[in-house]
Amino acid sequence: MQIEDSIKEILSDIEKYSPQPEKVKLVVVTKYNVCEDMQKLFDLNYKIVAENKAQVMKEKVAYFKDRNINDIEWHFIGNLQKNKIKYIIDTVSLIHSVNSLSLAEEIDKKSKEINKITNVLLEINISNEESKHGYRIEDLYRDLKSLLELKNINIVGLMTMAPYIEDEDLVREIFCNLRKLKDELNEKFFDGKLKELSMGMTNDYKIALEEGSTIIRIGRKIFK
Numbered sequence: 333m334q335i336e337d338s339i340k341e342i343l344s345d346i347e348k349y350s351p352q353p354e355k356v357k358l359v360v361v362t363k364y365n366v367c368e369d370m371q372k373l374f375d376l377n378y379k380i381v382a383e384n385k386a387q388v389m390k391e392k393v394a395y396f397k398d399r400n401i402n403d404i405e406w407h408f409i410g411n412l413q414k415n416k417i418k419y420i421i422d423t424v425s426l427i428h429s430v431n432s433l434s435l436a437e438e439i440d441k442k443s444k445e446i447n448k449i450t451n452v453l454l455e456i457n458i459s460n461e462e463s464k465h466g467y468r469i470e471d472l473y474r475d476l477k478s479l480l481e482l483k484n485i486n487i488v489g490l491m492t493m494a495p496y497i498e499d500e501d502l503v504r505e506i507f508c509n510l511r512k513l514k515d516e517l518n519e520k521f522f523d524g525k526l527k528e529l530s531m532g533m534t535n536d537y538k539i540a541l542e543e544g545s546t547i548i549r550i551g552r553k554i555f556k
C-alpha cells in the first residue's frame with residue numbers, strides 16, 4: 333500500500349510540476365531493496381527500475397527471469413567499472429552514468445560484440461564539486477568528437493546529481509544549467525538528438541520537474 337501511495341503521489345506531482353508531463357518517466361531506484369521488495373512493485377505493474385551495482389543488477393535480473401517476469405525495464409545509474417559492463421550489457425535499457433571517453437568506448441565495444449546499440453546518458457558534473465562523479469564540461473567538449481564516432485552507443489541525453497544541500501536556489505540553478513547545456517549541445521553537435529534530462533531524486537524531484545527533467549530517479553520516497 334505504502335509503495336502504491338508513493339507512486340501515485342509522484343505521478344501526480346509530475347502532472348503538477350512538469351511543463352511537459354507527457355515526456356516524463358519515473359524510474360524507481362531499487363538499490364536499497366531485495367528482490368522480494370521489488371516483487372511488490374511489479375505486482376502493481378510498475379516495472380521501470382534502476383540499480384547502481386552491476387553485479388547486483390545481474391543477480392536481480394536472473395532472479396526475475398527465473399520467475400518468468402520478463403518485461404522489466406532495467407536502468408543503470410551507478411559508477412560503472414569497465415570490467416563489469418559485461419554483467420549488464422545485454423539487459424540494460426539505459427545507462428545514465430557515462431562519465432569518460434574510455435568508459436563510453438568500452439560500452440560501445442561490448443555492445444558491438446552482442447550486436448546491440450546501447451542507449452546512454454552522459455553524466456555531467458555540473459556543480460563542479462571535486463567529490464562528484466560525472467564529466468567536467470571542459471573534458472566533455474574535448475571528447476565530444478570521439479564520443480560521436482562510437483557507433484554502438486546512442487547518446488540520448490544528460491544526467492546529473494545535485495548535491496544534498498538546503499539551498500533550493502542553488503539546486504534549481506544546477507538543473508537549469510544542465511538543461512541549457514543540453515540545448516547548446518543539441519544545437520552545436522547533436523542536431524536535436526538529446527531528448528532526455530535525467531535529474532531529480534527524492535529530495536529535489538519537484539524542482540527538477542519544474543526545470544524540465546524527463547527522467548526522475550526515486551528510491552527512498554517509494555521504499556521508506
Ligand SMILES: *Cc1c(COP(=O)(O)O)cnc(C)c1O
Binds near residue numbers: 535550551
Ligand atoms: C540512490 C540514487 C538515486 C535515488 O535517490 P533517493 O534519494 O533514494 O531517491 C537516484 N540517482 C542516483 C544516481 C542514485 O545513486
